[in-house]
Amino acid sequence: MSRELEIVLNSIWPVLKAGLAVTIPLSLISFAIALVIAVITALVKLSNFKILKLIFSTYVWIFRGTPLLVQLFLVFYGLPKAGVTLDPWTAAIITFSLNTGAYASESIRASILSIPKGQWEAAESLGMTYWQVLRRVIAPQTVRISLPPVTNDFIDLVKGTSLAASITIAEMFMIGQQIVAFTYEPLAIYALVAVIYLMFVSILTFIQGRLEKVASKYI
């Protein structure tokens, strides 16, 4: 067996283990928080509360307008200067959820806007309150429409977690770097890391397809 192949085979488990223990939980936790942020942000931006709207628009503007890597550095290395010291996981989760939340809020806002005005009118004319319209009529339709763009944001997040390596989190990419450091096989090892990311994203894409089918049964 060639040396490269042996190194790759021996590296699969360490890299995959980092994926299962770090990349996936980091992605899932950040995404869950991001979704909550995104829904609130989308609703505020569609509301009439001027000051709140300005605050949330500013948040989206900043987090979409600056690089994720810079955001991570600011939160993890920068904030201690301002007296706020966070452990790497907390810094990563805060940054990733705020970043993905900003993108996903726009995906969700666009989905809500794409629902015909007549749906609001029909629900309101039945006497529904704003929250009833949202819960019974708008939310179920938004879920279906926003599945593709929000999954997109989630996929971006999964790949973005590789940047957590730069704030000392031993996720897949960092493990890959460490293996490269003592084997000096950058081509084989980084390809392996890429393939495992691709595998994770493929699973997500598969789940997206199933969810879309369920959510579209009425179409």
Next chain:
Amino acid sequence: MNKSFSNHHALKDINIQFNKGETTVILGPSGSGKSTLLRCINLLEIPQTGTLEIDSFKIDFTQKLSQKDKLLIRQNTAMVFQSFNLFPHMTVLENVIEGPITVLKKDKSSMIHIGEQLLEKVGLLHKKDSYPSQLSGGQQQRVAIARALAMEPKFLLFDEPTSALDPELEGEVLKVLKALAEEQKSMIIVTHNLNFARVAADRILFLENGEILFDGRTDEFFNNTENERIISFIQSMQFI
């Protein structure tokens, strides 16, 4: 009441009373304010000034409307739209019982029974588990009528209910409306269909430029020989 959209004065000092058990058809050229008038009754548009009274309940549009006032008016005035606006993610039966269950907090199992009766009335009981996307336009509009009836409103409002339908499907919807008129339901219908107005309406309102030009019995409207504007309107419609 008065209603303006930026520079456009859509309704000018409109003052009308609608009676229980009466079918009123609102006619008029495009942009005359007929749909706006209907939408003001359901508070989908809020007039700038004026009052709206249903039985002893009264709201004044110069005051800020409370959510409770809005809901009370809306529960008493159910709307049927030109574009049906059924909820696509709900089955036909779910569409019909959604309002009573969510808004009126009615018991679900008894509403299912009532919903099925209403669907039978509009001839669509066999479609109760279908989704709106599986229905024709005429069928969707009949479901929308059942949905409005399920709220047991004091007034049923129809905003050009057949304008999005081809003539064949228009017929099946008009038949349902005619049957409701014969049951003495209180209905206010905005339409372009003069023939329907002639056979189903008790009363005609003719609007132009946000003003009521005619308000009277149906036969008076069609036999009118004095008002030039109405005569030319009827002639132009019949030419089509």
